[in-house]
Amino acid sequence: MTTAISLKQRSLLGLKDISRDEIGAILDRAAHWEAQSEKVVPVLKSKFAVNMFFENSTRTRFSFEMAEKRLGAEVMNFAAAASSVEKGESIYDTVKTLESMGVDAGVIRLKPAGVLQELAKRISIPLINAGDGNNEHPTQALLDLYTMKKKFSELKGLTVSIIGDVKHSRVARSDLWALQKFGAHVQFCAPETMQSPELAQYASYVSMEKALKADVVMMLRVQLERHNEGVFKSSAEYRQQYGLTEERAAKLPEHTMIMHPAPVNRNVEIDDAVVESPKSVIFKQMANGVPIRMAVMERAMG
Incomplete structure (x- = not known):
């Protein structure tokens, strides 16, 4: 079972509160992936990632999707304009629904600042901040x-x-x-x-x-x-x-x-x-x- 500590370590909500060593480890690992000659290295085969964009950003979504597919993950893309959020469902309910379906991690972009941090307290999968309000874009x-x-x-x-x-x-x-x-x-x-x-x-x-x-x-x-x-x-x-x-x-x-x-x-x-x-x-x-x-x-x- 995922513990709160390990979940926090696997999520990326912002850079203000993570250490220099953690950032350095991500940069080093990125260099490893850039050096790979194979476009697809399926280390995340059988894992499911969902990109949840409650605010449009084509470049960021495509970049995440390319990264996820190069790691062999199954990818689902979610756009708020075509979702039940437009009909009044809360962002929390939408994320909780996708979590219930067995998604392993969620990339999320939204306009209001502070919402992501509250979501992370109530959701049991790692969340990656793809931009939240005027707060951060780690x-x-x-x-x-x-x-x-x-x-x-x-x-x-x-x-x-x-x-x-x-x-x-x-x-x-x-x-x-x-x-x-x-x-x-x-x-x-x-x-x-x-x-x-x-x-x-x-x-x-x-x-x-x-x-x-x-x-x-x-x-x-x-x-x-x-x-x-x-x-x-x-x-x-x-x-x-x-x-x-x-x-x-x-x-x-x-x-x-x-x-x-x-x-x-x-x-x-x-x-x-x-x-x-x-x-x-x-x-x-x-x-x-x-x-x-x-x-x-x-x-x-x-």
Whole structure:
């Protein structure tokens, strides 16, 4: 019978409360899976995984599904738009129903923050956070760290600038918690209306000029419609003040790496030409998401 301790160890709800050693073990295991020449290594044969997306995210769902299938697991995909949740069934009832059917682990993405943590207390299968509200997106941060580590070898001492809508970004939070465990220096750059004051005690807010003098420049997706204050009249105005334009990218230090959790608003937070420039690793991040999620799913069900 699964104990509460082992279940907690196999779940991945966030990176704030897990140790550096646990994160390091996941990164090491991801390197193992990336090195495999065979596309399918069925270590999870006869295991069932369900991807429960109560919020749309095609890239994340496909990345998890690819990881699960490469490990030989049977995969079920669940979309809220086609479910009884639309008819009034609670998220808990839906997850509990799938658990009752014999699923071995659940990947879950949902809008409200805090719900996942409550679910985990009442569900007896490992749960993997694929993004919850403005809280965390742990596997995205893990693939970010993995991508940085592949280039710089060590995370300690790196200066990482996270630029954009910090207020609504679960990626910013997970990256902050994880990078600081490894001794990296994290700094934010955001318009005042896009800042998250509660994070200021952990990382300072700096000017765009200072933010661009970093080892890693991570641009966040910006959804201007979320900001009722209307501080920017248009996407063009945001780009002019906070976008990684070709002109700004040309002035970056030679070794600086450009990152983005995707999907990218081209010519808003990053100019089109910069997305696929030599300094950009945006598509490498997407590729690295598969071995990272293989390591996470193996940890959950192996």
